[in-house]
Amino acid sequence: MKEDNYKFQWEDIGDLELGRPNLGNTTHLSVYRLMQYTMRSVLNKELGGIKTSELFFQAGFVAGEEFCKKLLNGNLKFFDFVAQLQKTLKDLNMGILRVEKSDLEKMNFVLTVAEDLDCSGLPITDETVCDYDEGFIAGIFKQYSGLDFDVKEIDCWSTGDRVCRFTINLKDGN
């Protein structure tokens, strides 16, 4: 994994049942956040906060594409696909997804995620922090539709809201 051209594939997650016969495949959420926010701390120092946010977005995008390929059925119609996504996110304890608005003609959507992994319960800092999730959603939508979307988090626990709210708009030029 130290090769410059290392590219993530799902198999890199390994065989969790084989590897953790006693501890199983879950951990405390604080450990996930420990990883994420220490990584952010180091990357911010090395590359700056803006660049780091971009990289988190990109990593989330790859995760979204691979997540969709591995765990979701991309042949479903849109609302069935979203229902499946909702169930999968819930089953994996990743968050509670709701569709607030959807315009299938213009391909514009507003989604909320409650009790998400990344920010729920964080101190209020007046800036959104879920760059990875923006990328994750963009990656899922790309993999599902083949189209490019702008995904922006407009509300976040860390901006004082109780859910993360994402606008998803079809990019020009698709």
Ligand SMILES: [Zn+2]
């Ligand atoms: Zn958030």
